[in-house]
Amino acid sequence: MTTKYQAIKGVKDILPGEVEKWQFMEKTAREVFELCGFSEIRIPIFEKEMYTFPDRSGDSLTLRPEGTASVVRAYVEHNLYNPPSVVKLYYMGPMFRCERPQAGRYRQFYQIGAEVFGTENPEIDADVIGMLMRYFERLGLKELELQINSLGCDECRPKFREALITFLKGKKSLLCEDCQKRFERNPLRIFDCKSANCHEATKGAPTIEDYRCDNCKNHFNSTLNYLDKLNIPYVKNPKLVRGLDYYTKTAFEIISKGLGAQNAIAGGGRYDKLVEEFGGPPTPAFGFAIGVDRTAPLIQPSVLSPQPSAPHVFIAALGEKADLKTFELINVLRQNGIRVERDYEGSSLKSQLRKANKFGVKYTLIIGDNELDKGKAVLKDMSESKQEEVDISKIAEILIEKSSRQSLP
Ligand code: AMP
Numbered sequence: 456m457t458t459k460y461q462a463i464k465g466v467k468d469i470l471p472g473e474v475e476k477w478q479f480m481e482k483t484a485r486e487v488f489e490l491c492g493f494s495e496i497r498i499p500i501f502e503k504e505m506y507t508f509p510d511r512s513g514d515s516l517t518l519r520p521e522g523t524a525s526v527v528r529a530y531v532e533h534n535l536y537n538p539p540s541v542v543k544l545y546y547m548g549p550m551f552r553c554e555r556p557q558a559g560r561y562r563q564f565y566q567i568g569a570e571v572f573g574t575e576n577p578e579i580d581a582d583v584i585g586m587l588m589r590y591f592e593r594l595g596l597k598e599l600e601l602q603i604n605s606l607g608c609d610e611c612r613p614k615f616r617e618a619l620i621t622f623l624k625g626k627k628s629l630l631c632e633d634c635q636k637r638f639e640r641n642p643l644r645i646f647d648c649k650s651a652n653c654h655e656a657t658k659g660a661p662t663i664e665d666y667r668c669d670n671c672k673n674h675f676n677s678t679l680n681y682l683d684k685l686n687i688p689y690v691k692n693p694k695l696v697r698g699l700d701y702y703t704k705t706a707f708e709i710i711s712k713g714l715g716a717q718n719a720i721a722g723g724g725r726y727d728k729l730v731e732e733f734g735g736p737p738t739p740a741f742g743f744a745i746g747v748d749r750t751a752p753l754i755q756p757s758v759l760s761p762q763p764s765a766p767h768v769f770i771a772a773l774g775e776k777a778d779l780k781t782f783e784l785i786n787v788l789r790q791n792g793i794r795v796e797r798d799y800e801g802s803s804l805k806s807q808l809r810k811a812n813k814f815g816v817k818y819t820l821i822i823g824d825n826e827l828d829k830g831k832a833v834l835k836d837m838s839e840s841k842q843e844e845v846d847i848s849k850i851a852e853i854l855i856e857k858s859s860r861q862s863l864p
């Protein structure tokens with residue numbers, strides 16, 4: 456059915472039923488990351504390059520395509536360089552990329568990410584990947600594969616780049632349009648292309664493995680050793696490259712074997728030069744981002760935190776005075792932490808009781824104008840079909856008392 460207004464291509468609504476998984480991902484991220492010493496950072500949705508448009512005053516604005524560059528910008532802008540040790544930050548929120556929409560690839564999508572600033576130590580690479588794997592474990596995800604590579608540094612990567620260009624030169628016409636453009640700018644990304652022709656063209660190409668300098672080799676080996684110590688299995692993938700070219704040394708992706716073509720649910724790596732490029736002091740760094748849109752559907756409902764309990768009480772008001780009393784009472788009950796539902800249509804008692812049943816409440820408070828004059832109302836226990844007269848002024852206390860008795864073992 457086409458409705459009058461629809462969400463635009465490449466964006467979607469997250470509705471109740473699905474949103475619980477998103478909330479679970481966010482809540483678990485806070486728990487797992489904060490335990491590892493990360494603090495949240497909230498970064499603006501606008502940055503300076505990408506999904507760009509002029510605002511009303513003609514300034515060019517850009518919706519952020521990812522979080523790392525924004526966190527680095529914030530880190531440099533606010534001089535966050537002086538921690539007792541490293542600086543650990545995490546973020547969550549929407550990102551925007553003007554890509555061709557397809558299953559698992561949207562124009563507005565959500566990421567949860569984390570960044571560590573201030574150390575080159577490969578222990579951090581393994582430690583942060585370990586945190587990410589523990590996080591996915593807490594979400595109950597199975598069949599994940601960690602693919603890892605080291606992309607080298609300023610010293611060794613340029614040599615590899617040259618060798619790759621030389622290898623691909625004769626095959627340039629076989630490459631897709633995008634990769635022909637990438638050829639000069641970032642030839643490593645041709646490894647990342649899904650087109651069969653490009654895949655074919657890179658067969659037998661040199662890989663970074665043949666070109667890593669001793670420093671990069673050592674760093675990579677140590678990272679892998681630390682992963683072994685954490686019992687984290689990995690697959691070395693010398694063709695793994697990242698979409699953005701600021702990565703140095705470690706690069707990794709987490710693949711969900713159950714997904715189709717867009718099967719990476721998280722990716723990240725080391726970016727030792729980016730802080731300097733943003734005008735900060737030399738500061739090695741490491742981070743990752745999780746794709747929430749791709750991950751949430753993999754979560755089994757059984758691992759979600761207990762659902763919010765059904766509203767505890769339904770108030771059935773019969774009459775005008777009762778209606779006004781209900782309006783006040785709902786506020787009082789909510790202030791006491793009691794979930795309340797009501798009918799807004801002035802329906803009959805029978806129809807209100809039916810609604811109360813639909814909400815699945817434990818109690819219904821029936822307020823009629825006559826009882827109200829005596830300060831009384833009827834409290835009906837929906838599961839036991841019992842009812843009793845109660846003082847309206849004491850209703851919050853009575854419900855709290857009853858629910859605490861109920862939750863005793
Ligand atoms: P990236 O740093 O680009 O690899 O992004 C990290 C993760 O975000 C990926 O592994 C995906 O799970 C997710 N992601 C990236 N782009 C999109 C997109 N257009 N739509 C949905 N998820 C995305």
